[in-house]
Amino acid sequence: xxxxxxxxxxxxxxxxxxxxxxxxxxxxxxxxxxxxxxxxxxxxxxxxxxxxxxxxxxxxxxxxxxxxxxxxxxxxxxxxxxxxxxxxxxxxxxxxxxxxxxxxxxxxxxxxxxxxxxxxxxxxxxxxxxxxxxxxxxxxxxxxxxxxxxxxxxxxxxxxxxxxxxxxxxxxxxxxxxxxxxxxxxxxxxxxxxxxxxxxxxxxxxxxxxxxxxxxxxxxxxxxxxxxxxxxxxxxxxxxxxxxxxxxxxxxxxxxxxxxxxxxxxxxxxxxxxxxxxxxxxxxxxxxxxxxxxxxxxxxxxxxxxxxxxxxxxxxxxxxxxxxxxxxxxxxxxxxxxxxxxx
Amino acid sequence: xxxxxxxxxxxxxxxxxxxxxxxxxxxxxxxxxxxxxxxxxxxxxxxxxxxxxxxxxxxxxxxxxxxxxxxxxxxxxxxxxxxxxxxxxxxxxxxxxxxxxxxxxxxxxxxxxxxxxxxxxxxxxxxxxxxxxxxxxxxxxxxxxxxxxxxxxxxxxxxxxxxxxxxxxxxxxxxxxxxxxxxxxxxxxxxxxxxxxxxxxxxxxxxxxxxxxxxxxxxxxxxxxxxxxxxxxxxxxxxxxxxxxxxxxxxxxxxxxxxxxxxxxxxxxxxxxxxxxxxxxxxxxxxxxxxxxxxxxxxxxxxxxxxxxxxxxxxxxxxxxxxxxxxxxxxxxxxxxxxxxxx
Numbered sequence: 001x002x003x004x005x006x007x008x009x010x011x012x013x014x015x016x017x018x019x020x021x022x023x024x025x026x027x028x029x030x031x032x033x034x035x036x037x038x039x040x041x042x043x044x045x046x047x048x049x050x051x052x053x054x055x056x057x058x059x060x061x062x063x064x065x066x067x068x069x070x071x072x073x074x075x076x077x078x079x080x081x082x083x084x085x086x087x088x089x090x091x092x093x094x095x096x097x098x099x100x101x102x103x104x105x106x107x108x109x110x111x112x113x114x115x116x117x118x119x120x121x122x123x124x125x126x127x128x129x130x131x132x133x134x135x136x137x138x139x140x141x142x143x144x145x146x147x148x149x150x151x152x153x154x155x156x157x158x159x160x161x162x163x164x165x166x167x168x169x170x171x172x173x174x175x176x177x178x179x180x181x182x183x184x185x186x187x188x189x190x191x192x193x194x195x196x197x198x199x200x201x202x203x204x205x206x207x208x209x210x211x212x213x214x215x216x217x218x219x220x221x222x223x224x225x226x227x228x229x230x231x232x233x234x235x236x237x238x239x240x241x242x243x244x245x246x247x248x249x250x251x252x253x254x255x256x257x258x259x260x261x262x263x264x265x266x267x268x269x270x271x272x273x274x275x276x277x278x279x280x281x282x283x284x285x286x287x288x289x290x291x292x293x294x295x296x297x298x299x300x301x302x303x304x305x306x307x308x309x310x311x312x313x314x315x316x317x318x319x320x321x322x323x324x325x326x327x328x329x330x331x332x333x334x335x336x337x338x339x340x341x342x343x
Numbered sequence: 344x345x346x347x348x349x350x351x352x353x354x355x356x357x358x359x360x361x362x363x364x365x366x367x368x369x370x371x372x373x374x375x376x377x378x379x380x381x382x383x384x385x386x387x388x389x390x391x392x393x394x395x396x397x398x399x400x401x402x403x404x405x406x407x408x409x410x411x412x413x414x415x416x417x418x419x420x421x422x423x424x425x426x427x428x429x430x431x432x433x434x435x436x437x438x439x440x441x442x443x444x445x446x447x448x449x450x451x452x453x454x455x456x457x458x459x460x461x462x463x464x465x466x467x468x469x470x471x472x473x474x475x476x477x478x479x480x481x482x483x484x485x486x487x488x489x490x491x492x493x494x495x496x497x498x499x500x501x502x503x504x505x506x507x508x509x510x511x512x513x514x515x516x517x518x519x520x521x522x523x524x525x526x527x528x529x530x531x532x533x534x535x536x537x538x539x540x541x542x543x544x545x546x547x548x549x550x551x552x553x554x555x556x557x558x559x560x561x562x563x564x565x566x567x568x569x570x571x572x573x574x575x576x577x578x579x580x581x582x583x584x585x586x587x588x589x590x591x592x593x594x595x596x597x598x599x600x601x602x603x604x605x606x607x608x609x610x611x612x613x614x615x616x617x618x619x620x621x622x623x624x625x626x627x628x629x630x631x632x633x634x635x636x637x638x639x640x641x642x643x644x645x646x647x648x649x650x651x652x653x654x655x656x657x658x659x660x661x662x663x664x665x666x667x668x669x670x671x672x673x674x675x676x677x678x679x680x681x682x683x684x685x686x
Contacts, residue, residue: 004378005378006377006378006379008379008383010383010384010385011385012385012562013382013383013384013385013386013562013565014383015383016380016382016383021371021372021380021382021383022372024371024382025368025369025371025372026368028364028367028368028371029364029365029368034349035347035348035349035643036349036351036645037359037364039356039359039364039367039523039524039570040351040353040356040357040358040359040364041353041356042353042354042355042356042646043356043525044651075418075419075420075423075526075564076418076419076423076547077418077561077562078561079546079547079560079561080418080419080547082545082546082547083545083546083547083548087545105546108546109545109546112543112545174561174562176562176565180382181382181565181566182386182562182563182564182565182566183418183526183527183564183565183566183567184526200455202425202426202430202452202455203422203425203426203448203451203452204419204422204423204425204426205426217422218419218420218421218422218517219355219356219420219517219519219525220525221418221525221526221564221567222356222519222524222525222526223524223525223526223566223567224526224564224566224567227382300378302379303385308387
């Protein structure tokens, strides 16, 4: 079988820029000509401490994080945040937006710690929790409610569009979409909100322990942080969040336009909520689904199978996915439509 | 400054085999000629599922793990285990070996969940917790007590010497010594012990959730697991744990012999407890400490500074550290002694 250029539409872990991969691979062999691999260096070395500091600075610059917010690096993904948030902040109750698959998982964990209100017309309790982008369903919040303690899971759209950090008490995100490889979690939190925790919480589940130790209470995920630094440097060099947002909009608009035009396909998310990151669609005719999937694979389009409980297709258009990959998918959809086999 | 071969005595993250680094770097660029980086592949892909399975198989083979034990991959390092263990297993109380720095940290977390007995002549409670090797102090347990529910933090000596897994109810280890790079945690647990958990625990802190989902309840630390697989393959190819144990003994014996012989140095751990992994020593004359440190660095001997709260020197002799590095250190100690500057 001949080699075909791969277009990686995976939902995460996902495509990363070639330049980032090249630098990361070099550092695995010999990091900055130090004669050691980035996998071998002490996390207490000045060289790695500079990486953590640089990564934090990049997060602050790219998202214009206000000074009274802390930027923390954890492990465990968003799923660990599902329990850390209520463990730290839920006292009397909290309101959760009962949105997509992962929002429901967050609610399930919160209910171990206290009552959860799902009625968002009556926001009550210690905080309001929402998911900015539903990776599986392909829907995205276009604005956020004006509430005092807003907590948001931004795993799948952070760094993809401008946000106003000061609207939030706490933002968290698994890294493996627009930040870097899997294995680290970003938390951005208002210091006054963290200071208000009254619970006694185990050290590794206490945000303040990460803050007080510069995210190095214990050995951090060294390589994941290093690769995230490279990726955020790449993002900054391409013009930062406003520039990537324009590209992300162009990519998504092109694909949605083809879905709406093509007689074989239909989008599955409601139009006003359509996500710029995860484009979900299906064939009108269910029998065509595996046929198109095989056709797409033959064209090097990988990772477009929809989530296993949902079916259909999902094309994830994260920051590092080039426009040429979207064009390749649109071309494949048109060729598929035009092919007389399915006429 | 001319390039000097580096000998990495770091306490973790630590030296890894060159062959492992080479394969890991290749996979960051193009994993097994798939046209994708190992950082970009879905954790649900058959290729990565095979990695998890292979890594588990290697752990089972290398440590002869009995069939009624589960092998799990988590995040958060040993420090997260310090709270997960009592959260899951402590009901009425537990006995902790109040040994080194990290054992004390484990006790502090356990006390959030129930009473801790430190009197090991009277082992009581739901389990007995110990640390097999004290990385900072340079001491190592040479045998383990015969108690029903033995839990052991083996972060710094797992895979370095034969163990009898069936003696333990649960073993945990941060990966960043003999298993792979930082960013994952290995847990080996007797299934009947896990089944006995009665607490309602958040999903990401519940060992059974990892067991029931093949360590993929959420996105795992893909690269850390992949690199661990490479490293365990290397260990297997060199003869497995019995063979590396012989090498580890030879390396440690050579260094301890020099410490005991050399008029300038003295060991800091009690002789019967001396660790094969972390060799701690100091100069009789404290003023010589920074002088030798600088001399060692000029010889490419890195990572031998003792832990910041302890001082002196610590040479970590993990599996991947070659005998030639120990010889280089011993040579430096002899040259330092012979140098008339310090005569």
